[in-house]
Amino acid sequence: MMQASNVTGTALLFPGALQPTDTPGPFASVALEDALDKLLDYSVPSNWAADLRIGQRVAVPLGKRNRPRFGYVVGIRQQTDYPKIKPLLAIDDRRVLVPAPLLALARWMSRYYCTPLGTVIDSIIPSAVKKRIGVGRSYIVRMLKTRKEIQELLEKVKATKRRSVLARLLQIEGDEGIELHRLAGEAGTTATTVRKLVKLGLISITRQMDAPTLPPPGDPLPPAEPAMALNEDQQKAFDALIPCIRDSGFSVSLLKGVTGSGKTEVYLQCIAGVVQQGRQAIVMVPEIALTPQTVRRFTARFTRVAILHSGLSAGERHRFWQQTATGMADVVVGARSAVFAPLPRLGMIVVDEEHEASYKQDSAPRYHGRDVAIKRAQLENVPVLLGSATPSLEMFWRVTQGRVPKMDQGNEAPVEPSPPLYQLLQLPRRVRGLEMPAVELLDMKQEMRRRKGIHLVSQRLEDLLKQTIARKQQAILLLNRRGYSGFVYCVSCQQAVQCKYCDATMTYHRSAGAQQQTARWNDALHTGQLHCHYCLAIQPLPQTCPECGKKLTLFGLGTQRVEEELNKKFPDVNFARVDSDTMRNSKDYEALLSRFGRGEVQVMLGTQMIAKGLDYPNVTLVGVINGDTALSLPDFRAAERTFQLITQVAGRAGRGSNPGRVVLQTFMPDDPTIRSALKQDYDGFARPELARRQEVLYPPFGRLVRIVLRDQDVEKLNTLSEVLAYELNKVVEIINREGFDVAAKGPMPCTINRIAGYWRQQIVMKATQGEGLQRVLAELREKKAFARSERIAVDVDPVSLL
Secondary structure, three states, rough: OOOOHHHHHHHHHHOOOOOOOOOOEEEEEEEEEOOOOOOOOOOOHHOOOOOOOOEEEEEEEEOOOOOOEEEEEEEEEEEOOOOOOEEEEEEEEOOOOHHHHHHHHHHHHHHOOOHHHHHHHHHHHHHHOOOOOOOEEEEEEOOOOHHHHHHHHHOOOOHHHHHHHHHHHHHHOOOOOEEEEHHHHHOOOOHHHHHHHOOOOOEEEEEEEEEOOOOOOOOOOOOOOOOOOOOHHHHHHHHHHHHHHHHOOEEEEEEOOOOOHHHHHHHHHHHHHHHOOOOOEEEEEEOOOHHHHHHHHOOOOOOOOEEEEOOOOOOOOOOHHHHHHHOOOOEEEEOHHHHHOOOOEEEEEEEEEEOOHHHHHOOOOOOHHHHHHHHHHHHHHHEEEEEEOOOOOHHHHHHHHOOOOOOOOOOOOOOOOOOOOEEEEEEEEOHHHOOOOOEEEEEHHHOOOOOOOOOOOOHHHHHHHHHHHHHHHEEEEEEEEEEEOOEEEEOOOEEEEEOOOOEEOOEEEOOOOOOOOOOOOOOOOOOEEEEEOOOOOOOEOOOOOOOOOOEEEEEEHHHHHHHHHHHHHHHOOOOEOOOOOOOOOOHHHHHHHHHOOOOOEEEEEHHHHHHHOOOOEEEEEEEEOOOOOOOOOOOOOOOHHHHHHHHHHHOOOOOOOOOOOOEEEEOOOOOHHHHHHOOOHHHHHHHHHHHHHHHHHOOOOOOOEEEEEEEOOHHHHHHHHHHHHHHHHHHHHHHHHOOOEEEEEEEEEEEEEEEEEEEEEEEEEOOOHHHHHHHHHHHHOOOOOOOOOOEEEEEOOOOOOO
8 A cells, every 4th residue: 555755653653664665766756636635655667767757747546446546746756665655557747737836835835724735736737737628629518408497407406516517507698608617616516527417418518619819939929008107106116116026036015005096007017027037927816807807908018918717718728827837928817826827937926906805715725815925926036016905904914014924834934034025015196196086975774764665776876876877977886795685584474585505595686577666575576586695506486485375575685676776767878787697707797898998888786896906987986885785794804894895996986087976875874994984094994993803813913723614414513523622622732832822712603504505613713823823733634633624624814704
């Protein structure tokens, strides 16, 4: 049997117990893609020795039955400490998929985020690259059954992954289909699982040609757009960044600039300096939806820009990756995974909107893209530039403290350089002398007393909207809640319709073309479906209350309901609703933004997708339909997220020659967060919020680790939680004797106790320094406490405790 290359256990206690193998070297240390938290040694056949490289993907035998499995070579040596060694089966890909800098980053991620090394590397390499998809074709999935038939089948299917695939297919409008690997990724499963639905006659999979990507070497290149002149604030920030770019050493700079202050132009000119030195840059944006607009800014300035994000077809992703790895791209633009771009001459990393929670990965490895970018910059000794109008409180505090947070564990070298270079740069004014938009607050409680009926849009916002449309200007309306109604409720028995698989209420989504005149149930006018936003389950809308048979009532509001009111009050205005229900992919979003830019769409209503990154000079009005949507959530970052969202969307107004105005509707006008957002006063919000965090030692004054356990059987979950908590508390007690202050709370039920049929409990650890938490996790990992990775999720530095 193969054994780990890291000698532990018997070999350490009795050095003579295991004799070296008689098999001649060399030996390859392999990290398997399977969730196996150890490295395995394999012998290298003599005819492969010259071809084998660290970073290659190989096939190996595993277990008594020698099942073929894939993994990555992470080391080659001439000796091994174990007597029974099996040979490699094959070199699956002769390319070095994981170059040395990325392998070093993967090792750090494995330690810090408590994830098997093979799992980390598997997440770094796009599946299209591993499968060598890129011959100019991709695979498109389309439904062969009607929506009604698929929905009926969905109610009968018990397999979670298959149900997720069917639910995602139901969300696709028309017959355009969806790319196979993208569907698998969004459904949380594999392409193999999706392909099984072909045999059942539910879907079809067809091949189609992919669009070309970067021009090959030798082709004539389009002229680059010249740089814009910097204003005084931009020039001051750029001058402070020049030494970082010129010296090419590790540094972290936070560019805090108000919305519309020209942060992107600073990025562009910094990257231009990097490219002129013959090096390359990574630009990270928080969401795929923002990528097309960002790409246009960079392709206008640079001639070779590669795109890396999950919205591409498999063939496009593979070709961009290959062109990036071979040095053809000067700039790589993408979402979270772009931080792993295999650039051979990396010179700089830019993280735009660094505060965004979407940089956090929600599956293993649960990394934060911003923090990984900082670590990669440190490993490759290059500068990293973070930008935001509303920086995360953690990063703002770290910058003002002038130090890099310690992110490693044990006796290894600290992350921060010596001396640390960590600077705060500010752009306090908008470009071209533009004024910040005027913001006014509307108390919706007073509005309800003054007006009869249900009005989601206040009279003031209606009047301003009419004036804006009459002047042929444009408006953006924000409501960060999709669907029609937050939940369906029975007044008689006081029960809300819940998801069958989750402890959460279902959200009502109106069917296209349906009408609803009042909040009260009306069979003739009201059709639609109930959606669970946690497990993606869809179920028919019940005609009456399932508990008592009485009529049901709609409560809460969503983008569909606001859209209905706007269509009724402004029938001649061209509206567009922007949420994940209407924007299926980045191409849909890009097409809509093009229409909005041409003035074909006058008013854009949407969720947080429209709250950031948009720059349209004709937008003079921004309306926030409900500014306190997230304030009541039981999460310590609720106030911070609310402030960021309101401030970001307010910044979309007044970017042209006409002044901007923002209307903030709220039921909590006296809340400090709302008041700070009204003034767009970041410092005024940050000071008291940091003081509250310091009182309870929450980030940035403390570090957190959240361990979530799940099982479909409540008794098994309770047993698993108690066993882990017992082992954890023993380790914490030992670690604290060494001077650490780790505290553990739990096990306790999660806020949402059941998701997709799995009951959930959590254990939360807190300490003032990350080293103590890392020591505890390392000890538990050594004891195989996290071996059941499908039932236990370890989240280091969680962005939410919900």
